[in-house]
Amino acid sequence: MVREYGSIYNQAITCSISLHVSPHNGNLFLMHAVPGSPFNPGEQKNIPDEILEQIRAKYGLDDPPWKQYITYMGNLLKGDLGDSFKKINYSVSELVEGGFPASAEVGFWSIIISLVVGLPLGIISALKRGGWMDWASMILATIGIAVPTFIIAMLMMYVFSMKLGLLPVFGWGTWKHMVIPVVCLSLSPIAYITRLMRSSMLEVSRQDYIRTARAKGVSEFMVIAKHGMRNAILPVVTYLGPLVAGLLTGSFAVERLFMIPGLGRYFVTAVSDRDYSVILGLTIFYGAFLMACILVVDILYAIIDPRVRYTE
């Protein structure tokens, strides 16, 4: 069996290595084209320019981009992602290791919830098409897209922590802190998964093999759960790869609002601070993570759909 998956494995691994390196090359030159440098006076111009030049020289920002590229590639091969320009003496890998568990935890639970809520909603609204159930789940699913996350976050904070006092307002540590962020994070994927599932379930329930299954006396539940689900889940699986990568590496808005010590905020602050090594480090980390998720999705797809295994 593993032999049969061979084709997919090597295809995915070769391209993941090739991908690994390429975004980061693009990135490096891209960054040097963007104006501004990591060392700038910030709020007020209280550092004379000569000192700034000095600091930039110390970090080797003055030498031409291709030279920096070589030095960067040098230590990359040694596994050192370099130090952050902004957070002095913190290496990028330290930042990533420090931030990743928190982001992963929130991301992981929001994936679970978006699947646990999204899939059934999609199926129900497909089976009861036109009925009030279809209506209700579609409206619920649309909330995820229509209402901006920060409004939902603020409302939930207002209701659950301020008024009812059930949940702490912010901070990190116990599961209670995760409830609102996870809900905010999973609303949008729920909307997407519900719609995808509804659309593909409608498609599948019209197929002949569903009627054959019924003609075999298979119970309605089993017809949907066994025969219907497996076929209908395929488009959702393709969407899972990028979704998992995106959620597990944290979201800027949610982490900033709920003070989650995660990775999400670095994706944005690194760029506005022009913190080159953090940007590069994060891109590589995200790139690798994305490839891993896509690899898992490819394998999952092959497990579910035998036809994919055989088309060389």
Added chain:
Amino acid sequence: MKSNRKKEAIFQPVAAPIYTLEDEITDDSLFEPLDDAEKQTDVISRPSLTYWQNAWQKLRRDPLAMAGIVVIILMILLAIFGPLIQPYTYDGQDYSAINQTPNAQHWFGTDKFGRDLFVRVAYGARISLTVGFAAAAINMVIGVLYGGISGYVGGSVDMVMMRIVDIISAIPSLLIIILVMVFLGANMKSILIALCLTYWIGTARQVRGQILSIKNQDFALAAKVIGESDFQILLRHLVPNSMGPIIVTVTFLIPQAIFYEAFLSFIGIGISVPVASWGTLANDSLANMNLYPHLMLFPAVAISITMFALNFIGDGLRDALDPRLKK
């Protein structure tokens, strides 16, 4: 089959036959041959509708989709005529009327500069809707073409194209956008270009997946047999058949474009002050949301209603465009 109460109306009562073979029929004329006139052979009972008319009929009967269309029309009217109804301009400041809650004079109240919120929301509609629709349309076209070609051609081309997609999605989009802004300056054009550089990836992936699964179905092979060019097959057969997921992703693109525009404007890349879009209005009001809730309420409600409307239209469209789906 559900036996429901309307059953009788469905089945007309079986009328007793006026003649039966056994009884004597006196009227011999009954047995003259039926002349052709009376034989209406191929009578057309219902007008045959074109594909689009049929879709429109189905759409018309979907209440949610209709409500959606009405709301979108309202929003467009608001965008065009809103600023004209009120005597105020979107940037006219009036320090005697700072942070007023909605009243007769200012329907939506005023912001901290005393600017009329109704006019700003109406003006914001112009920007947000154009950015939303334009970005969604462009991204859909790019995404569908890219995904379509990648899915249809398959093999190593597909692998390469998909890896390019992964590379682009790995590069932080903010970097690309700041770069665009540097060369093109902060205005609507640069936002659109920026949004169109990174947002078509989702559609491309979805369309590729769909095309991959339907490209070797019979109708596609049949089209190939009658000599249609690959491009024709892709556009006239494969893409219309993957309308479902395409519409789903498009209804996602619009809100993402609107919120991202707000984020860009906030970090100084999007539209410059004092022009405002729904996104920036909502962002600015975040700071003192509890003090002046009305500043947050109206733009947020405007965004949400439009998104709800778009999504219901999207759902209605998806069902209507699917010929096999009987209502």
Added chain:
Amino acid sequence: MKKTLCLLIAALLILGMIAGCNGTTQAPSNEGEPSTSTDPSQPGGSDEQPGDEPLKIISYANGAEPPVLEPVMSNYAATSILVYNLFCGLSRIGENGVAELAYAESYEVSDDGLVWTFKLRPDSKFSDGSELTMYDFEKSFKYMLNPETGAPGNDLKYYVKNALAYNSGECTEDEVGIKALDAETLEITLSNPTPYLLDLACTYIPLKVDEIKNNPDWAKSPETYISNGAFRVKEMNPQVSVVMERNPYYYDAENVEIDQVNFMFIDDASVELQAYRDGTINVSDNLNAEAIAAYKDTDEYQSVSKIGCKYFTFHCGNVSDARVRRAMALAIDRETIINGILGLTYAPATGVVPYGIHWGDQQYRDVAGDLLIENVEEAQQLMAEAGYPNGEGMPVLRMITMNNQEDIDTAQALQAMWKTNLGIETEITTYESAVYWDVFDTDDWDIARDGWTGDYDDPTTNMFLWEAHREVNEDGTLKDARWYNLPNSIKYDELMKQTYVELDFETRMNLFVEAEKTLLEDMPVLPLFFYDDSILCKPEVTGVLKSYIGHVFFQYADVAVD
């Protein structure tokens, strides 16, 4: 066969869950003492031993986590608040907010005011009990100036002889005007007499330079973060909080009531307000309009004037007519911008030197009087004189600002006021802070957001900005305000040079007033407001000192623990 694959996937997932779910592991750098992750949601930390009397704890928040926690390498306000609670220099800001001697027991000044000799307080120690000598002071100052360190450094370096020269590599370490004659005495030679040296000396802190040199990660873990101030580092939770405990080896340790300070990092001001309301923090220093509106009239609200002035700079090359600049300065209503639009408690600027700078025991501003009085008619008349009656013929002016809410709102208010009062059209462009100052160095703008917070209680801290020598780069090209080689700018420069050598207090102060008047005649800069710093303290927290440059000191504070 297929089963094995499913197991593999399942294992991966479970692994992910375990990795995810074991709560926040401490930042890997904290291998040392088994620090518990304090749950920031209940103040008081988790290490309260049951039974002994409750600890006096302050939970303080001032916006996002500062990028740098090392004292030497930062020019961020948030970091200096942490640093000046952990470290203490030769002098410190006393309980009444004025500089007083700290680790220096006494000092003499040579009659030409150039050589100051400080005597170290006997048996001064670092927070790990190790000996603190004047050699540490000397080595710290030179380590900070050393070009390799690449540190923004503190303000003393502009005054000490050869300090700047050594910093730019023009001379060796020994020529710098700081020498430790022996373990107890330190001699500082200045480039010119500076009566307010004690204020500057507060920011000049000693470090264990040898340990820092061989352990660059010293500032990342409590064991290696050795300080000598009122508190020392107990715990570090990246992106969440830094916890400090009383430093027993501090020379003034007995008078420090507070046992522990939790520095919490909260990005969002409205979240911080909520945290203050439900008691998670008892001192809040990042107030938004809503917080000010809610607590302005309660005694929990304390406001201190911060010696900083928010102003916009004119590009005197592009906006060359002084009358137009004066008109634009007079035609705006600062009061409405501050209270109506921004909802803050700044004071409208009536000159360049803000409140908080003293003239003897009075405020300089009260003595010098209001040199800038808003007057729209006069402004319109000036515009007419300059040839632009209500704005006709005026080009559209380009205004640039940073992308924070206060700057954007201020810019919009100015834009509208100039349009209504003077008919002048302006166009606002916002930039990220990383890019702003690069655009500021170019010439394609007319009005630019600027501002300055002084460092010491003397008018020069706010007025040196427009001295001639700052206007020119080495290669003679004009810089910043481009207010150079004009009759008033030359007169302003002479006046400022005299203040450096004038020894009599009164005449020196009047020279400043004279200089301020000449500056405001030409108006190369448009003063808007004088900053003030407001904080919220819970009723049971007293004695939290906020200095005139925005630093917060907890060593004089007390918490009524019932």
Added chain:
Amino acid sequence: MNERLLDVRSLRTNFLTGGGIVNAVRGINFHVDKGEFLGVAGESGCGKSVTMLSIMRLLPDTARVQSQGILFDGVDLQTQKMKYMRSIQGNKIGMIFQDPMTCLNPLYTIGNQLMEPLQIHKKLSRKEARKRAAEMLDLVGISNPERRLRQYPHEFSGGMRQRAMIAMAMSCDPKLLIADEPTTALDVTIQAQILDLMKNLKQKFDTSTALITHDLGVIASVCTRVIIMYGGLIMEQGYVEDIFYRPAHPYTIGLLKSVPSAGERTQEQLTPIPGTPPDLMNPPPGCPFAARCSVAMKICALAQPELHEVGDNHAAACWLNHPKASHMKGRLEV
């Protein structure tokens, strides 16, 4: 008259569509006896598939079924709840469909789908079900069944898939096998093999079979009795010989003329029936075939003739059988 297995009395099935109500089946009575091989013939759209699906209750939600009774093995299916129907679907009544390419779930192995009815109805363990499934595959003529069970539908050819379908339908040795155009999608050679297979399965298990097709050739080769349907009604029913040699309904005659009789080398002209089947949205009052019948009379357009005995177990619904219409009968060339 041997024992009745299935007795359908005035079955009517309508569909609610956006455009109106489609009367797919307008009241038909027929029966299937034990061990009989019934053929149901008719053009597409005459309601033959809908009839069978109505009996098996496999129609979509928009369908409504009404009847005076669907007696199967003594039980009136019409009144039974879904649970009972499920217990006989696949168990007592097996069903085969037209397009083998899409009738099998592409994501499950043939074995898995084959064992499903055995596990549900016969409560067999996985091992026993797998063994029984292998036997069935062997029975329907698929070589080394063990390996085949582990394969997926897309690894089977069209013919083999149809055999698998038959194996699946016959796995619980049902009393009645309904085959809805089983051979239409297959080419002729495979078609003949499938028909032979069905024939000897019938002999071996003595299951009575209802074969639905539009191809009279297929009916001639396997069926014992035939029902000709048109416009949702039964035009004629009877033994194969009666229908083929003594057709009593113009539609049947028309059908026979439009089918090339294999074997004889004649230059005989094939004459198709002009016109198109009636619109079932508002069906004609009289005989549905009246509009296309060459010998139609006025009465044909007015009233619908019910089935009239014209021989031993041979009936036709046509006004020609009325004594008064004898003069028209002459016009009909057989």
